[in-house]
Amino acid sequence: MIRKISILLCGLIGFLGISQVPDEPLDSISQQYIIMKGDSVMKSSIELNEVYIFGKLRFQNYNEKLRYYILRRKTIKVYPYAKLAAERLVELNDSLVHIKKNRHKRRFTRKVQKFIEEEFSEELKKLTRSEGQILVKLIYRQTGTTAFDLVKELRSGWRAFWYNTTARMFNISIKEEFRPDVVHEDYLIEDILQRAFADFTLERQPSVLEYDYATLSNIWKDNDNNDNDNNKDKGNTKVRN
Numbered sequence: 001m002i003r004k005i006s007i008l009l010c011g012l013i014g015f016l017g018i019s020q021v022p023d024e025p026l027d028s029i030s031q032q033y034i035i036m037k038g039d040s041v042m043k044s045s046i047e048l049n050e051v052y053i054f055g056k057l058r059f060q061n062y063n064e065k066l067r068y069y070i071l072r073r074k075t076i077k078v079y080p081y082a083k084l085a086a087e088r089l090v091e092l093n094d095s096l097v098h099i100k101k102n103r104h105k106r107r108f109t110r111k112v113q114k115f116i117e118e119e120f121s122e123e124l125k126k127l128t129r130s131e132g133q134i135l136v137k138l139i140y141r142q143t144g145t146t147a148f149d150l151v152k153e154l155r156s157g158w159r160a161f162w163y164n165t166t167a168r169m170f171n172i173s174i175k176e177e178f179r180p181d182v183v184h185e186d187y188l189i190e191d192i193l194q195r196a197f198a199d200f201t202l203e204r205q206p207s208v209l210e211y212d213y214a215t216l217s218n219i220w221k222d223n224d225n226n227d228n229d230n231n232k233d234k235g236n237t238k239v240r241n
Contacts, residue, residue, distance in 0.1 A: 054194070054195055054198065055217075068188060071134075071185070071188055071189065071192065072192045074128075074130060074131045074134050075134055075138075075189050075192045075193065075196075076192070076196055076201060076202060077131060078127065078131050078132075078134050078135040078138060079138055079193065079196075079202055080202070081120065081123070081124070081135055081138075082135055082138035082139045082141065082142045083142060083203070083205045084119075084120075085120075085139050085142065085143065085150075086139070086142035086143050086205060087205075088112070089143055089145075089150070091112075092109065092112050095108065095112075096108065096109070109154055112154075113154050113155065129170050129171050129172055132167075132170070132172045133171075133172050133173070133176065134189065136172065136173070136174050136176045137176055137177070137178040137186060137189065138178065138189070140176070140177050140178045141178040141207050141208075141209060142205060142207060142208065143208060144208040144209060146174065146175050146176065146177060147163075147174035147175075147176075148160050148163070148164050148174045148175040151163050151174070160174075178209065180211065180216050181211060181216060181219060184220065187216055187219075187220050190213060190216060191213075191217070194213050
């Protein structure tokens with residue numbers, strides 16, 4: 001009986017040894033390719049959009065929280081205008097490339113300018129002073145050019161000066177730039193935009209400015225930590241303005 005079991009086990013082991021597929025050495029050159037739907041090009045990897053992991057919003061006090069959410073409401077309100085202005089500017093520049101004569105370029109520019117003014121004017125009249133200043137900053141964010149320079153380029157230097165002087169009467173500077181690396185409010189605007197893009201409240205349009213949101217967050221986090229340490233040494237409680 002024992003002999004029969006031994007023979008059976010030997011046969012089973014032999015069968016398993018024969019039936020196994022021999023291991024093939026890994027080829028460091030071989031890759032698995034992916035074919036995307038609608039794309040005939042085979043790819044070894046899938047490119048994913050950059051994703052930010054946002055920390056929980058924290059505020060020193062109620063007033064700071066209130067200021068942030070007021071800024072959020074205003075930023076979300078005016079961003080579509082800055083986005084549209086950038087789109088119109090790209091369309092204008094692309095069209096001007098194909099126009100040879102300067103007088104034709106001037107005529108076309110006047111038509112586009114008139115169209116933009118008619119498209120924006122009624123809505124822009126409804127903006128508050130602070131909303132108008134945020135819009136000026138966002139125009140710079142999307143185009144890399146101040147609103148002053150855009151007006152100067154599209155119309156004339158005197159017109160741009162007049163626009164700027166008139167805007168200053170309402171505490172708005174159309175020469176304002178967007179600098180989230182040095183101006184805390186600008187960083188908060190960028191933070192608001194990135195969160196709005198992530199939850200699809202706003203449609204993302206890449207900024208022409210070269211900066212990284214994660215790096216900006218680290219900069220301001222370090223600044224906050226340094227301010228807190230300094231205030232602890234002085235025995236004060238920090239309140240951001």
